[in-house]
Amino acid sequence: MEARFESVPAVREALGKVDYLADEGIAGVVYLADRLGKPVLVEGPAGTGKTQLAKSVAEILGARLIRLQCYEGLDEAKALYEWNYKKQLLRIQAERNTKETGGNWDEMSDDIFSNEFLMTRPLLEAIRATDPVVLLIDEVDRVEIETEALLLEILSDYQVSIPELGTITATQIPLVFLTSNNTRELSEALKRRCLFLHIDYPDLEREREIVLTKVPDISENLADQVARIVRTIRNLELKKAPSVSETLDWANTLMLLGVQNVTEAEAVDTLHILLKYQTDIAKAAKELTSAPSKFQKTS
Amino acid sequence: MTVVDDGAVPAGLGEPILELLNGFVVELRNAGIPVSLTENLDAMLAVKHIPLEDREAFKYALAATMVKNQSHWKAFETVFEIYFSLRGDQYDLNNQDGQNQDGDDQDQEGDGDQEGEGEGEGQGRGGGGNQMTPEELAQLLYQALMSGDRGLMKMVAKVSVKRFAGMEPGRPVGGTYYLYRTLRNLDLDGVMAKLMEQAREEVGGEMTPLEQRLTNDEYENRVDMLRKEIEAEIRRRLVADRGVEAMAKTLRKPLPEDVDFMHASREEMVKLRRAIYPLTRKLAVRLQRKRLHGRRGALDFRNTVRHSLSYGGVPAEPKFRRPRPKKPEIFIVADISGSVAAFARFTLHLVYAISGQFSKVRAFVFIDGLDEVTKFFEGTEDIVEAVHRVNTEADVVWVDGHSDYGHAFEVFWERYGKEIGPKTTVLILGDARNNYHSSQSWIIKAIRGKARSVFWLNPEPRSYWDTGDSIVGEYGQYCNGTFECRNLRQLEAFVDNLA
Ligand SMILES: Nc1ncnc2c1ncn2[C@@H]1O[C@H](COP(=O)(O)OP(=O)(O)OP(=O)(O)O)[C@@H](O)[C@H]1O
Numbered sequence: 001m002e003a004r005f006e007s008v009p010a011v012r013e014a015l016g017k018v019d020y021l022a023d024e025g026i027a028g029v030v031y032l033a034d035r036l037g038k039p040v041l042v043e044g045p046a047g048t049g050k051t052q053l054a055k056s057v058a059e060i061l062g063a064r065l066i067r068l069q070c071y072e073g074l075d076e077a078k079a080l081y082e083w084n085y086k087k088q089l090l091r092i093q094a095e096r097n098t099k100e101t102g103g104n105w106d107e108m109s110d111d112i113f114s115n116e117f118l119m120t121r122p123l124l125e126a127i128r129a130t131d132p133v134v135l136l137i138d139e140v141d142r143v144e145i146e147t148e149a150l151l152l153e154i155l156s157d158y159q160v161s162i163p164e165l166g167t168i169t170a171t172q173i174p175l176v177f178l179t180s181n182n183t184r185e186l187s188e189a190l191k192r193r194c195l196f197l198h199i200d201y202p203d204l205e206r207e208r209e210i211v212l213t214k215v216p217d218i219s220e221n222l223a224d225q226v227a228r229i230v231r232t233i234r235n236l237e238l239k240k241a242p243s244v245s246e247t248l249d250w251a252n253t254l255m256l257l258g259v260q261n262v263t264e265a266e267a268v269d270t271l272h273i274l275l276k277y278q279t280d281i282a283k284a285a286k287e288l289t290s291a292p293s294k295f296q297k298t299s
Numbered sequence: 300m301t302v303v304d305d306g307a308v309p310a311g312l313g314e315p316i317l318e319l320l321n322g323f324v325v326e327l328r329n330a331g332i333p334v335s336l337t338e339n340l341d342a343m344l345a346v347k348h349i350p351l352e353d354r355e356a357f358k359y360a361l362a363a364t365m366v367k368n369q370s371h372w373k374a375f376e377t378v379f380e381i382y383f384s385l386r387g388d389q390y391d392l393n394n395q396d397g398q399n400q401d402g403d404d405q406d407q408e409g410d411g412d413q414e415g416e417g418e419g420e421g422q423g424r425g426g427g428g429n430q431m432t433p434e435e436l437a438q439l440l441y442q443a444l445m446s447g448d449r450g451l452m453k454m455v456a457k458v459s460v461k462r463f464a465g466m467e468p469g470r471p472v473g474g475t476y477y478l479y480r481t482l483r484n485l486d487l488d489g490v491m492a493k494l495m496e497q498a499r500e501e502v503g504g505e506m507t508p509l510e511q512r513l514t515n516d517e518y519e520n521r522v523d524m525l526r527k528e529i530e531a532e533i534r535r536r537l538v539a540d541r542g543v544e545a546m547a548k549t550l551r552k553p554l555p556e557d558v559d560f561m562h563a564s565r566e567e568m569v570k571l572r573r574a575i576y577p578l579t580r581k582l583a584v585r586l587q588r589k590r591l592h593g594r595r596g597a598l599d600f601r602n603t604v605r606h607s608l609s610y611g612g613v614p615a616e617p618k619f620r621r622p623r624p625k626k627p628e629i630f631i632v633a634d635i636s637g638s639v640a641a642f643a644r645f646t647l648h649l650v651y652a653i654s655g656q657f658s659k660v661r662a663f664v665f666i667d668g669l670d671e672v673t674k675f676f677e678g679t680e681d682i683v684e685a686v687h688r689v690n691t692e693a694d695v696v697w698v699d700g701h702s703d704y705g706h707a708f709e710v711f712w713e714r715y716g717k718e719i720g721p722k723t724t725v726l727i728l729g730d731a732r733n734n735y736h737s738s739q740s741w742i743i744k745a746i747r748g749k750a751r752s753v754f755w756l757n758p759e760p761r762s763y764w765d766t767g768d769s770i771v772g773e774y775g776q777y778c779n780g781t782f783e784c785r786n787l788r789q790l791e792a793f794v795d796n797l798a
């Protein structure tokens with residue numbers, strides 16, 4: 001199988017070209033996923049670019065993104081495939097009408113459990129694809145642990161078994177990304193099959209770069225200030241720290257308000273965009289408007 | 300920038316690196332990180348694709364294949380640094396006299412960062428900086444923090460560890476001791492103040508509180524970087540002195556979920572507090588799902604139809620909903636004296652975080668007196684704050700502030716006993732070290748008679764129970780269960796089963 005990427009820096013650079021700022025860890029794992037033919041389990045706080053990573057990788061490869069959005073209650077019929085029972089019933093009906101006897105059941109069963117009546121869902125679609133695809137299994141922690149079992153065959157063997165049809169094996173190994181917000185522990189079986197990538201909040205430099213790339217016309221100075229204030233806020237003990245998407249929302253708001261240089265008052269007035277809990281907002285407001293205590297006396 | 304350039308291990312993926320990797324995996328397992336055979340094999344495959352001289356990529360490759368839980372990352376990193384730190388002559392503690400000319404180049408290669416080059420290195424100040432005067436070192440430190448330059452920080456770390464840590468070969472002292480000695484001599488607070496002063500002058504004397512805050516945080520970040528460099532330097536020297544295995548053993552630390560509540564250091568306490576939010580969120584989501592699940596007897600439509608086809612379309616049997624169990628009411632009665640206070644805090648926190656799962660939660664805390672603290676938790680979403688108020692405002696001292704379970708239970712029974720009913724689950728938290736007071740264990744028996752159930756959670760290891768003045772057995776005989784809850788892992792498991 002052709003390698004998709006030449007080296008770790010090459011991955012990083014390519015992602016940068018589609019406005020995804022990766023760090024060494026992210027680029028390294030994507031590179032390995034390709035070389036080892038293994039899925040990547042991406043975990044981390046909300047809004048740190050987990051979903052976007054899969055999308056951006058698809059973009060740089062010119063591949064089709066096939067997405068399975070997970071939710072509680074997701075089942076085989078929505079994830080893998082489903083028999084088109086309406087069509088099947090119609091066919092049975094039709095058979096009945098033509099042959100008064102009702103026909104031969106075995107024959108008809110072969111007929112109605114054939115490709116013609118199969119409805120492909122994302123996982124099967126990814127396996128059957130002949131064009132380049134990236135499979136994204138988003139928020140996998142939302143399905144029940146029993147449902148995870150549906151994924152195991154795909155993740156290790158890139159194949160799907162359909163009792164009535166047999167086993168369908170992938171003609172190519174697609175890149176697969178699973179994302180999780182870690183609301184529950186995933187099964188060992190699933191984790192064993194995947195490379196693990198934790199995407200944390202970006203460091204100061206990377207966040208500044210993200211703001212610069214994603215917020216049109218923002219000045220270096222404002223991007224820098226935004227990244228710094230967000231870092232300071234993330235260091236507080238909060239219920240929910242601001243995510244990258246919230247940083248971006250905030251930067252956009254500041255731009256709309258025509259702010260060039262963030263003052264205390266402007267920061268405090270717009271904190272509700274960064275933070276969701278009232279107690280967090282109050283805490284951050286207090287911290288941002290009082291100088292660090294140990295240096296107050298000297299000034 | 301090589302992973303292993305100490306001459307003992309040739310470049311390329313020969314036997315030695317695999318051997319090193321094996322030792323590494325053994326140590327990861329010793330540190331409590333579960334590495335399966337598949338994962339071990341994956342790691343061996345992975346490193347074949349990574350150029351060995353890219354140390355960061357090497358590290359991420361190993362982590363991606365073997366560490367599947369973020370809370371294990373710290374432990375992984377420590378083991379990694381020990382196993383794949385640079386080793387060589389220049390770290391030999393017997394060789395203190397600066398004859399290690401090429402040592403410097405090798406040293407700065409440790410991190411794969413390009414900007415680190417140039418600046419401070421290779422300007423004839425090498426040789427471990429033995430010739431540097433204290434003033435010069437202070438100046439170097441100031442400049443390193445002022446510029447945030449990684450190379451300069453490494454140099455400061457190297458010189459100051461050599462000068463201040465007082466490391467001697469074979470001395471059985473842990474790294475923290477050396478770190479402390481080094482830091483004490485650097486007067487970082489003084490440097491910080493100077494840097495702030497300088498920053499203030501640069502903007503013409505006046506800085507808004509926000510500017511001060513941001514500047515301060517930036518310098519603190521740099522001080523943190525420097526501290527990490529110093530730690531790394533000490534670690535490298537210790538590894539050179541004592542060997543990999545011995546060092547790995549000394550530095551082994553429990554994972555956050557395994558940290559003992561009763562013996563947590565300050566640093567570990569911070570880690571525990573950080574760990575508790577994601578944990579409560581996880582618990583809440585899980586419990587929420589459990590309940591939803593109980594209600595919905597899902598109908599497998601597809602299967603039903605597939606089945607009905609063979610009968611020509613006979614409709615399916617309907618499935619029945621499972622009845623939802625009644626929400627219990629929780630009474631927490633917690634000893635908050637000294638050594639068990641942290642345990643009480645975490646338990647209160649966890650139970651209140653999932654209080655939606657219960658019809659009511661009431662909290663009582665005691666030392667030798669007892670006070671109800673339910674009101675602190677009501678009408679606020681900030682559990683941390685509420686727990687803080689419990690510690691500072693509750694009226695729990697009766698005579699001398701030494702635990703007296705017997706008296707506390709008397710007060711509890713007298714004031715609140717009649718409010719216990721068949722829906723009430725009572726949780727008692729404490730080590731049951733009663734200072735030889737009378738136990739009044741009849742009260743537990745009486746509570747058991749009225750309540751749905753009574754559980755005792757003890758933060759001490761089971762082997763300590765009923766030794767000295769611990770009388771948990773005497774109380775335990777009247778409970779529906781006694782549980783050892785030494786760490787978050789055990790506590791989470793208990794709370795999970797409670798709802
Ligand atoms: N490294 C990055 N480079 C560029 N943009 C980023 C990066 N990280 C995050 N973003 C931006 O942040 C936003 C949130 O990203 P995304 O939706 O992928 O987060 P997520 O981790 O999937 O969050 P959730 O857990 O809530 O699903 C997107 O608009 C994305 O473009």
Ligand SMILES: [Mg+2]
Nearest residue numbers: 050051052179
């Ligand atoms: Mg997402």
